[in-house]
Amino acid sequence: MTMKVADYILARLSEWGVEHVFGYPGDGINGLLAAWGRAENEPRFIQARHEEMAAFDAVGYAKFSGRLGVCAATSGPGAIHLLNGLYDAKLDHVPVVALVGQTHRSAMGGSYQQEVDLHSLYKDVASDFLETVTVPEQLPNVLDRAIRTAYARRAPTAVIIPADVQELDYSPPTHEFKMVPSSLDRSGWSAVPSSTAVQRAAEVLNAGERVAILVGQGAAGARQEVQRIAETLGAGVAKALLGLDALSDELPYVTGPIGLLGTRPSYEMMRDCDTLLTIGSSFPYAQFLPEFGTARGVQIDLDPHMIGMRYPYEVNLVGDARETLLRLLPLLERKEARDWQEEIIGGVRRWREVMALRAEVSADPVNPEYVARCLDPLLPSDAVLTCDSGSVANWYARHLTMRGEMRASLSGTLATMGCGVPYAIGAKFARPDRPAVALVGDGAMQMNGLAELITVAKYRHEWEDPRLVIGVWNNQDLNQVTWEMRAMGGAPQFRPSQEIPDVSYARFAESLGMTGIRVEKPEQVEQAWRDALSADGPVVVEFLTDPAVPPIPPHATWEQMEATVESIIKGDPDRASMIRQGLKAKVQEFWPHRKKTSDEA
């Protein structure tokens, strides 16, 4: 039997080591689907409920496997649905290839059914590589380049294949004018900066007395080296949210996340340092970095396109984090003075106490911080964690401590809602031998999570470690935005946009044959997590949490508290409970130390 273009595409994906394609069918890719049948479903087609979820599955898969994520969708509506997930890949620098159908070549330009100008639509999201296959000889090059570019630039790329082209007999490029051959070999490579640049960086770091290190996901391959450098320089290490799992929180000088969802010790370390070393992070919020002019800076980043723009760094080292740190380390002088690091360690200890106290604040009915706090010590040290966008990301960032082999990710840069459950599905295919835990708000569950539970139910029996725990913070509110409205403008909550219906997430899970647990009282929280983590299949555990517990920022000032109070005066419906919670939590933050620093005054 002759090989069709669609057969060739699947075979080539397998040659690249692709094992899963997350997708949704439609007649724009019928040729590919038929080829999948002939190939006995290799690489494996994993069916999501919606193309956006297929793209999120692929992003989660890529994040947790370190391999390429692949998704597939039909022309028109399918291609449109993929977009948000592909943007998530683009903004978080994740290699993903989208295979997208298109109408027949004969219909193109005819305002045909499901004909959308995909090149215009994907021009931005797949700006690193986007091509339509119009004749068989363009393959393998177009597919190879899409894959190679996705890996090289850590970006989404797209290959559009008109439906009739999928059905053509495959013929390879020949040794002729205007033919483009392609090869697959992918030997390893590492970028390293010049030795003069490394020397200049060492001079800056040696001159500093109070060094702060900021790591992002790009530092994940250099854990030991980051540790060695922090110990040599007597520094503290803050983590961007995407780099939460790049370093263990068991190291006493790790201050945890930075930024609005970050910790007070990260905030203070950046405020007070005289030298900043950033490794593999494009953390965007300059206001959480040292005041310009107060600290000298060195940045290490793999991507020459992303370097030097978040802070006026003095030295920008383009290179792989590990390779660069290995070259930097021998040039560094060990700092004998340890008072700076001791101060940081003290701050971390204090923060932990404050967080423990905050989680203990009583709430109506359950304190959302307590739910995360309770989970932390129960997490297996090989857990893969995902988190959705919403107030739950605050609790994920502040209460979960990374240790052992733990992996964790969220939509760090696009900060899109709806990725928590599909990321966890991607995680189960990437690491079927590990337990996965998703932390999700009720809004995100209603947006995407509920539908994707059906996908969980469909594939649940295939994972070697059957545990997939989906924790839902049921506060019947789009709480993160509610708080943003209150804190920023002093605007009261606008109920028609913020309040969301109560849904029984646990019963929905049960209707799919999974375990559902509903927690209505604080005393049930710990046992619920224990039961979920020891179940022999996926579990949805929902917690009725209090929307009036405020996610106070790490640099909370009294002015912000006042803005909050102002909104209450303007008639916020949650005011009574909120005042109680907001002030109580604030008081806890300063107790038992009661020491005021200037910006807390």
Ligand SMILES: Cc1ncc(C[n+]2csc(CCOP(=O)(O)OP(=O)(O)O)c2C)c(N)n1
């Ligand atoms: C696709 C998308 N739409 C809207 C937003 C804005 N947004 C960010 S968090 C949030 C509320 C999330 O609510 P929920 O999932 O219930 O979590 P909660 O904040 O209540 O814990 C919204 C609407 C977003 N980030 N992404």
Ligand SMILES: [Mg+2]
């Ligand atoms: Mg909510």
